[in-house]
Amino acid sequence: MPPRLHTLSQALRAVFGRRAKKIPLDAGSSCPNRDGTLSLGGCLFCNAAGSGTGLHLKGFGLLAQWAALTGPARRRGEALLGYLQSFSNTYGPPERLAALLAEMATLPDIAGLCLGTRPDCLDDAKISLLAAAPLGHVRLEMGLQSANDATLARINRGHTAATFARASRDAAAAGLFVTAHVMAGLPGETVADFLATVDFLATLPIAGVKFHNTLVVAGSGLAGLYAAGGYVPMAREDYVAAVCQAITRLPAHVAIERQNADPAPGELVAPAWAADKQGILREIAARLEREDIWQGMGMEREREEEDKECLRRPGGIIPPGPP
Numbered sequence: 001m002p003p004r005l006h007t008l009s010q011a012l013r014a015v016f017g018r019r020a021k022k023i024p025l026d027a028g029s030s031c032p033n034r035d036g037t038l039s040l041g042g043c044l045f046c047n048a049a050g051s052g053t054g055l056h057l058k059g060f061g062l063l064a065q066w067a068a069l070t071g072p073a074r075r076r077g078e079a080l081l082g083y084l085q086s087f088s089n090t091y092g093p094p095e096r097l098a099a100l101l102a103e104m105a106t107l108p109d110i111a112g113l114c115l116g117t118r119p120d121c122l123d124d125a126k127i128s129l130l131a132a133a134p135l136g137h138v139r140l141e142m143g144l145q146s147a148n149d150a151t152l153a154r155i156n157r158g159h160t161a162a163t164f165a166r167a168s169r170d171a172a173a174a175g176l177f178v179t180a181h182v183m184a185g186l187p188g189e190t191v192a193d194f195l196a197t198v199d200f201l202a203t204l205p206i207a208g209v210k211f212h213n214t215l216v217v218a219g220s221g222l223a224g225l226y227a228a229g230g231y232v233p234m235a236r237e238d239y240v241a242a243v244c245q246a247i248t249r250l251p252a253h254v255a256i257e258r259q260n261a262d263p264a265p266g267e268l269v270a271p272a273w274a275a276d277k278q279g280i281l282r283e284i285a286a287r288l289e290r291e292d293i294w295q296g297m298g299m300e301r302e303r304e305e306e307d308k309e310c311l312r313r314p315g316g317i318i319p320p321g322p323p
Ligand code: SF4
Pocket: 031, 032, 033, 034, 041, 042, 043, 046, 047, 050, 086, 087, 088, 118, 143
């Protein structure tokens, strides 16, 4: 039986011919949704740490972080990928990005780059810089969160779904690998909205997806809404069921890079079940098995239906009417 989903490890092994390790690095980047350009408050679910390690603020440059963090993976003979995770790493003038990429290229034995950013921080000039960087395999991690513009406004994302579609198409056309971040359980959304976001992704040239359950983290706008009784987190079993459905709707080649969110130590306010990352992963795997479903299955069924429909059309070989 082939695997029920295509993981990032499998995708990277196909690229490098061995295991690969993402090394999280903090380049001291900022975000237009936090510095006042778009807003000061940030996305409703984000706190001021911006998912980062904070090492840059503590005075550690990229080379020092790289030297401190690559030892074990190096000893195991793994391909080393620099992972610029925190905030929006393509934000600012192109010259800043050019300097950042040049510095990344000097890190010893770097075999590739994963870079987190926002779709509205990615114009043609920056895409060209990324595509030309001497960094081997380059993956862009871009937040979409929802394909519903009303939700994006509600959570204060500061961009639309069309902005994401444009950026992902342009980046893919330049040879970059795009990973989309999406969330289930956003305020005001149902499971149907989440699955509509997944269907939207399936129409785009993306190479990977990270699924997140919406977390209430300390210091976020969502924490205030939750405390006031204005937000109820998704139930654990509903999240597991929703992700399994989402997996069936994604094309088989898309790498599923994350199946649930990973709260930073001490930051999780709710739901408590989100702290059990491994347990949720086991439940997702068990449900895929129990229901005998797999990645891309929904699209296979859709194609089969289209083929049958084609045969039923005038001139087809199946007579119209009930099956
Ligand atoms: S989630 Fe990302 S884009 Fe939103 S405020 Fe935080 S760092 Fe900025």
